[in-house]
Amino acid sequence: MNAPAKVSDRLSATGTANALELRNVSKYFGALAALEDINITVRPGERRAVLGSNGAGKTTLFNCVTGDFLATTGNIRFFGEDISEFPPHERIRRGLRRTYQISLLFTGLSVRDNIYLSCVGVSRRRFSFLRPRRDDALMAAADNLVDVVHLTDDRDTLVSNLSYGQQRQLEIAMALAGAPRFILFDEPAAGLSPTERRELVDILNGLPGHMGYIIIEHDMDVALRVAESVTMMHNGRIFKEGKPAEIEEDPEVQALYLGGDDG
Amino acid sequence: MALIENTPAAIDAVERRSLFERIPAAYWLVGFVLLVMPTFASPFVLFQIFGWTFILGIIALSLMFLGGYGGMVSLAQMTFAGSAGYMLAIFGPSAITDISMNWPWYIAIPLALALAVLFGTLTGWLAVRTAGIYTIMITLAIAAAFFYFTRQNYTIFNGFSGFNGVLPPKLFGVDWRGSTAFYYLTLFWATLCYFAVLYLSRSPFGLALQGVRDNQRRMSALGYNANAHRVAAYAFAALLAGIGGILLTWQSAQISPGTAGIGPAIDILVIAVIGGLRHPVGAFIGAFIYVILKTFALDALVAVGLSGERFQLLIGLGFLVIVFWSPDGILGLWAKWRDSRGKDPLRDRGGDTP
Ligand SMILES: Nc1ncnc2c1ncn2[C@@H]1O[C@H](COP(=O)(O)OP(=O)(O)O)[C@@H](O)[C@H]1O
Ligand SMILES: [Mg+2]
Numbered sequence: 001m002n003a004p005a006k007v008s009d010r011l012s013a014t015g016t017a018n019a020l021e022l023r024n025v026s027k028y029f030g031a032l033a034a035l036e037d038i039n040i041t042v043r044p045g046e047r048r049a050v051l052g053s054n055g056a057g058k059t060t061l062f063n064c065v066t067g068d069f070l071a072t073t074g075n076i077r078f079f080g081e082d083i084s085e086f087p088p089h090e091r092i093r094r095g096l097r098r099t100y101q102i103s104l105l106f107t108g109l110s111v112r113d114n115i116y117l118s119c120v121g122v123s124r125r126r127f128s129f130l131r132p133r134r135d136d137a138l139m140a141a142a143d144n145l146v147d148v149v150h151l152t153d154d155r156d157t158l159v160s161n162l163s164y165g166q167q168r169q170l171e172i173a174m175a176l177a178g179a180p181r182f183i184l185f186d187e188p189a190a191g192l193s194p195t196e197r198r199e200l201v202d203i204l205n206g207l208p209g210h211m212g213y214i215i216i217e218h219d220m221d222v223a224l225r226v227a228e229s230v231t232m233m234h235n236g237r238i239f240k241e242g243k244p245a246e247i248e249e250d251p252e253v254q255a256l257y258l259g260g261d262d263g
Numbered sequence: 264m265a266l267i268e269n270t271p272a273a274i275d276a277v278e279r280r281s282l283f284e285r286i287p288a289a290y291w292l293v294g295f296v297l298l299v300m301p302t303f304a305s306p307f308v309l310f311q312i313f314g315w316t317f318i319l320g321i322i323a324l325s326l327m328f329l330g331g332y333g334g335m336v337s338l339a340q341m342t343f344a345g346s347a348g349y350m351l352a353i354f355g356p357s358a359i360t361d362i363s364m365n366w367p368w369y370i371a372i373p374l375a376l377a378l379a380v381l382f383g384t385l386t387g388w389l390a391v392r393t394a395g396i397y398t399i400m401i402t403l404a405i406a407a408a409f410f411y412f413t414r415q416n417y418t419i420f421n422g423f424s425g426f427n428g429v430l431p432p433k434l435f436g437v438d439w440r441g442s443t444a445f446y447y448l449t450l451f452w453a454t455l456c457y458f459a460v461l462y463l464s465r466s467p468f469g470l471a472l473q474g475v476r477d478n479q480r481r482m483s484a485l486g487y488n489a490n491a492h493r494v495a496a497y498a499f500a501a502l503l504a505g506i507g508g509i510l511l512t513w514q515s516a517q518i519s520p521g522t523a524g525i526g527p528a529i530d531i532l533v534i535a536v537i538g539g540l541r542h543p544v545g546a547f548i549g550a551f552i553y554v555i556l557k558t559f560a561l562d563a564l565v566a567v568g569l570s571g572e573r574f575q576l577l578i579g580l581g582f583l584v585i586v587f588w589s590p591d592g593i594l595g596l597w598a599k600w601r602d603s604r605g606k607d608p609l610r611d612r613g614g615d616t617p
Contacts, residue, residue, distance in 0.1 A: 066484060067483075068480065068483075068484065087483070087488070088480075088483040088484055089483050089485075089486050089487055089488045089489075092483070092484060092485065092486040093486050098484055100481075100484075104478060104480070104481040104484075105481075106474060106477060106478065106481070108477070113470075117470060117471070117474055117485060118485050120467045120470070120471065121471075121482070121485035121486035121487050122485070122486040125467050126467060126468070126471060126486075126487060126488075126492075127467070127468050127471075127491075127492075127495060128466055128467040128468055129463055129466050129468050130466055130467075131462065131465050131466045132467070174485065177485075178486070
């Protein structure tokens with residue numbers, strides 16, 4: 001490698017880089033193109049909503065960013081660093097987090113222990129043979145997150161005994177563990193009651209300003225209140241990007257998406 | 264799910280009680296009986312029955328740790344034990360003075376254990392790339408390779424006959440192969456290994472291992488390197504197996520290819536499954552049953568006019584019955600019985616269910 005390239009690499013790995021940059025990302029399942037030629041740029045601290053009908057490729061997009069699936073082609077940069085080939089845990093350790101559309105929780109553990117496990121995962125104590133002491137800093141961090149998502153009263157409840165809405169909140173808490181720089185929320189509001197939705201909006205709006213995210217959200221109302229930019233997806237492609245107001249008014253969008261088939 | 268018994272929050276609640284309260288009556292009782300055993304048990308019972316039970320229990324415990332917490336079934340645990348035994352014979356004293364280096368115990372034992380751990384780590388590194396039946400095949404292949412290699416290699420492993428005269432050091436002037444001394448020696452190490460596994464199951468490492476077992480994808484999305492945790496589990500399990508292997512070598516004062524052959528490798532699996540993989544105590548229950556059967560079944564069979572050879576058949580049948588009735592082994596049966604009674608004597612938190 002020649003020297004100038006190295007310098008620019010290092011420069012782009014520092015603060016000036018975009019939080020997330022996807023270049024020509026495609027994902028094929030056999031012949032099915034779940035993602036085709038996706039280009040997205042998200043600035044640090046930016047909050048973006050992704051909208052699109054069922055099967056549009058939104059979850060697949062997340063899976064490619066986190067490394068749950070490797071993208072078939074294309075290039076993904078996270079704060080300037082090329083993470084395209086990284087295994088999931090390496091991406092997570094760099095400050096990326098996600099939630100799952102269908103909750104993936106440890107149902108045999110309590111709320112607090114699920115979050116504790118999340119805190120340990122991005123700490124240096126992953127391989128510690130020592131049990132947590134009462135004044136354990138990670139346990140304290142976990143307790144704090146329990147409060148953030150309003151599960152204080154259910155701190156010691158087994159996850160299998162939580163309501164659906166509470167499980168969704170726990171998913172969010174697990175994504176907030178450690179010091180995330182960027183979070184991918186996969187339909188966190190789906191199936192929530194109006195009250196729970198309001199709480200969710202408050203939690204998202206209460207996140208520190210530097211914490212950017214992408215949220216997949218069907219409900220325009222929620223999306224408008226938690227995101228400052230919107231990306232519309234359809235059939236594995238991005239077909240519109242802009243401010244929420246622009247998107248809402250766009251006739252093409254209205255015909256295709258808001259006009260009825262928001263599955 | 265099994266993670267339930269290992270929650271740090273539950274520990275936290277428990278630790279507010281005093282040590283005395285925290286340890287259920289069953290532990291005090293079993294501990295007391297085991298401690299005073301030498302006052303009434305015969306040397307044969309101490310050395311042959313309990314000594315052997317504790318040793319096989321430790322080796323089966325290493326499999327319980329991998330299988331129960333890590334969801335990995337390894338047939339190579341006896342091989343790790345055997346490798347530690349061989350290294351002990353090679354570096355320490357034995358009757359084969361041409362090969363044995365006769366180094367002092369404080370060098371030979373740590374070296375033997377370290378090499379067993381290295382062996383286990385390498386095996387784990389290979390095995391974690393596979394799952395289910397393929398893990399079993401890989402570890403079986405390693406066990407078979409070790410058996411044939413030690414049998415054919417005369418320069419290091421002394422081939423077919425192996426090493427005899429592998430004796431424990433006369434530390435503190437005690438003959439550690441004396442029945443009472445050996446009983447306490449094996450009891451000590453069995454207890455230590457047992458509580459080490461219990462303790463570890465609630466450490467971040469143990470929790471993460473169980474998380475990887477239950478949902479690897481989720482753990483990756485939390486920043487865990489699933490395979491690294493699995494390999495580390497193999498390393499720790501090999502340490503346990505190595506301790507068992509050293510004690511096993513001292514017990515018979517010899518080590519030969521047959522010690523770690525395919526038969527013994529499968530016996531360890533049988534012991535662990537009979538006892539049950541859901542709690543460390545299962546390994547010792549399984550080992551006790553195995554030792555009793557192996558020691559007395561032959562006489563019992565002959566007494567009722569059957570050929571002593573049928574012993575293996577008896578174990579096989581017992582295995583079948585238990586696996587058929589309760590895939591969780593004796594512990595599973597116990598759990599069923601306990602559930603019907605609403606009591607919890609085995610878990611170290613007594614009835615303190617979260
Ligand atoms: N693991 C998979 N294997 C095969 N096809 C998949 C897989 N995951 C998603 N797909 C397909 O990719 C397309 C996009 O799915 P997805 O990203 O889940 O959509 P969305 O989240 O927008 O509803 C769908 O046609 C879906 O059937
Ligand atoms: Mg989806």
